[in-house]
Amino acid sequence: NAGVTQTPKFQVLKTGQSMTLQCAQDMNHEYMSWYRQDPGMGLRLIHYSVGAGITDQGEVPNGYNVSRSTTEDFPLRLLSAAPSQTSVYFCASSIGGFLDGYTFGSGTRLTVV
Amino acid sequence: GNSVTQMEGPVTLSEEAFLTINCTYTATGYPSLFWYVQYPGEGLQLLLKATKADDKGSNKGFEATYRKETTSFHLEKGSVQVSDSAVYFCALSNDYKLSFGAGTTVTVRA
Numbered sequence: 001n002a003g004v005t006q007t008p009k010f011q012v013l014k015t016g017q018s019m020t021l022q023c024a025q026d027m028n029h030e031y032m033s034w035y036r037q038d039p040g041m042g043l044r045l046i047h048y049s050v051g052a053g054i055t056d057q058g059e060v061p062n063g064y065n066v067s068r069s070t071t072e073d074f075p076l077r078l079l080s081a082a083p084s085q086t087s088v089y090f091c092a093s094s095i096g097g098f099l100d101g102y103t104f105g106s107g108t109r110l111t112v113v
Numbered sequence: 114g115n116s117v118t119q120m121e122g123p124v125t126l127s128e129e130a131f132l133t134i135n136c137t138y139t140a141t142g143y144p145s146l147f148w149y150v151q152y153p154g155e156g157l158q159l160l161l162k163a164t165k166a167d168d169k170g171s172n173k174g175f176e177a178t179y180r181k182e183t184t185s186f187h188l189e190k191g192s193v194q195v196s197d198s199a200v201y202f203c204a205l206s207n208d209y210k211l212s213f214g215a216g217t218t219v220t221v222r223a
Contacts, residue, residue: 101162
C-alpha cells in the first residue's frame with residue numbers, strides 16, 4: 001500500500017518554464033488537494049478536488065492549474081514558473097474529508113531561479 | 114472564514130520535560146480539529162484528531178482536548194523524547210479542506 005506518491009522529489013526550474021507535479025494515491029480516496037508550505041506560513045491550499053472531474057480553487061490558486069480525470073491522479077501544473085513559486089508542495093488525500101483528516105505525500109521541493 | 118493560531122516557536126526542551134503547544138481557532142459551524150507532525154525531510158503525518166466538542170484525541174503519548182468554549186485544541190505530552198523533535202501543526206476542517214496554523218518547531222535535547 002503506497003499511500004500518496006509524489007514525483008519528482010526535487011526540481012529546479014527557470015523563470016517562465018512550465019512543469020507538472022505528479023500526485024497519485026492508491027487508497028480510492030475521493031478527496032484530494034494540493035498545498036504549498038512556506039516558512040512561517042504553515043500550509044496553504046492551492047486547489048482541491050472532491051471527486052473525478054470536479055476541482056475548485058483554494059486560498060492561493062494563481063499560477064497553478066489542476067485536473068482530475070481519474071480518482072487516483074491529481075496533477076498540479078505550473079503554467080509559467082515564477083520565483084514566488086519556490087516552495088515545498090504537498091499533495092494529500094482523504095476518504096472522508098473533515099471527519100478523517102488527510103494523508104500526505106512526502107512533498108516536492110521546487111526552486112525557481 | 115477559518116483560521117488557526119498556534120504558539121510561536123521554536124521550543125527547546127530537555128528529555129522527559131512536559132510539552133504544551135497552544136492552538137486556538139476561528140471557524141464557522143462545527144469543525145474537526147487535528148494535530149499533524151512533520152519530521153525533518155518528511156511529509157505531514159496525522160498525530161491525533163477530535164471531531165466534536167469535549168472529544169480528546171490521543172496518540173504516542175500526545176493528547177489534545179477539543180474545547181469549544183475557549184475555541185482551543187492545545188497539544189500536550191507529559192514526557193518528551195529526542196525522537197519527538199519535529200514541527201507540529203494545528204489544523205481544522207469543516208468541509209474538504211484543511212486550514213493550518215504556522216507550525217511550531219520543537220527540539221528535544223538529551
